Amino acid sequence: MTRTNPDSCPGVLRLHQAADGPLARIRLPGGRLEPGQLQVLAEAAAELGDGNIELTSRGNVQLRQVPDAAALSERLAGAGLLPSDTHERVRNIVASPLSGRIGGWADVHALVPPLDTGLRTAPRLAELPGRVLFTLDDGRGDISGLGGDIGVHATGAAEFALVLAGGDSGIRVSAADAVQVMLAAAHAFLDLGSGQWRLREVDDGVPRVIDVLGLSPGPERLEFGAAHDIPIGWLEQDNGLVSLGAAVRLGSMPARIAEFIAAIERPIFITPWRSLVITDLEEWPAEQVVRVLAPMGLIFDANSPWLQVSACAGRPGCAKALTDVRADAAAAVESGRVLPPTDQPAAESNTSGRATGPGPTIELRTADEVAVADRQHWSGCERRCGRPRGQVTDIVATENGYRIG
Ligand code: SF4
Structure with missing residues (x-):
């Protein structure tokens, strides 16, 4: 597959002209935000945007209705959120949010800074399409199934599987080599491609990248699936501290809630499931965070229909x-029409609109009639x-009207 046009992913220096105004996307490698950075984002959302911080499916954030791009970029640069003008859109790195704190084979967050630095300091890698996604999975299987382009998946404390085009390449690399191998794969993608946005779009992309790397795949292949059990609620860390997983309605976080989270003064991770994790809390402060922020709309209940x-x-x-x-x-959530999960496969409906198992796809005339169980995604067009x-x-x-299924 050959693309004839460059990707149009927005950044801070190249805004997307959305129908409601300019949209800015801010890359957060590994999803990590320091409290001061979240405070800057909250102020920017309130003073330069529409008052909300949107969480994206790549663990980034975006602000809507930002007419003054220069003011935004100046604030973000001052907070360390725009460390490169040339490479800002290629810093797409997602990592297991709980890594290093709860479970997992290895702390993949340790790989994020050298990978980010390696990307930013290689002039040619500025040519990577903004769609290319780097994935770092600590072995729990929450990230490798996201369908990234280049990544690693921990198979032990000091060994990783090289993940290419969302699949296990069969290559195993040491922790010490993991970043350099991923960067070499990124160069190989640029060398082999002809305008494609993703590695999977390059004909025989994976074996050709492996050839360029000069590494030999072994016989074992791991299978990766999409994980839906996102970290929500009270999460005990291996060191005795507590992380709090929280969601916001439809992935949109009001600036005022963001300011409260920043005031907790703990590292925050934005997850690729449009939620966040507040880390390294003692028990008593964690209880106070839930007590204060749950009534404001932050969701700590893993059974919430909003999830x-x-x-x-x-x-x-x-x-x-x-x-x-x-x-x-x-409105569907608030009126109780998001029904409790069933054990049946999704994407099937009966005439009430409830997903209950095999059945015909139906048309529903109005939004008020939609009542669906299980995970659901609402789209404004095809x-x-x-x-x-x-x-x-x-x-x-x-x-x-809405079509279900
Ligand atoms: S699904 Fe359609 S309506 Fe929704 S954001 Fe995409 S293009 Fe727009």
Whole structure:
């Protein structure tokens, strides 16, 4: 597959002209945010944007309705959130959020700074498409199934599987070599490609990259699946401290909540499931965080129906949208029409709209009639932007109402 046009992923220095105004995307390698950085983002959202920080499916954040890009970039650069003008859009690195604190074979967060530095200091790697995703999985299997391009998956305390185009390449590398091998694979992708946005789009991309690397795959292949059990609630760390996993409604965090989280003064990780993890808390402060922030709308309940629902931008943010899907999805949650999970496969519906097992795809005329169980993604058109991987029921706006399935 050959692309004839460059990717259009937005950044801070190249905003996306959304229907509701300029949109800025800020890369957070490994999803990590220092409290002061979150405070800067909260102030920028309130003073330069629409008042919210959107969490993305790559553990980044974005601000909507930002007409003054120069003011935003100046604030972000001052907070260390824009360390490179040339490479800002290629810093797409996701890592197991709990790594180094709870379980896992290895602390993959230790690989993030050298990988980020290696990307930023190689002039040619500025040519990587903004779609290329680096994945660092500590062996628990939460990240490798996200369908990245280049990554590692821990197979032991000091050994990683090289992941290419979302699959196990069969190559095993040491912890000491992991970053250099990933950077070499990125160079190989550029050498072999002809404008493709993703490694999987390059004909025989994986074996050709392996050839360039000069490494020999072994016989073993790990299988990666999409994980849906996102870290939510009270999470005891291996060192006796506590992490708190929290979600925000439809992945949109009001600046005021972000300011409260920043005031906790602990490292924060944005996850690729549009949630966050507040780390390294003593028990008593953790209890106070839940007591204060849960009533403000931060979700610590793993059984919340909000965790079953995601939605694209829809109207008014997207010109292609047929309706305001986020409002309709929120109304479904608030009126109890997001039904408890079933054990049945998703993407099937009966005439009530509830996913109960095999059955025909149906048309529902109005948003008020949609009542679906299990994981569901609401889209304003057929493109289904932001759809999570794995088993998800699609709720897609059409000219005649929402189609389920
Ligand atoms: S799915 Fe359609 S309406 Fe939604 S953001 Fe994508 S293009 Fe826009």
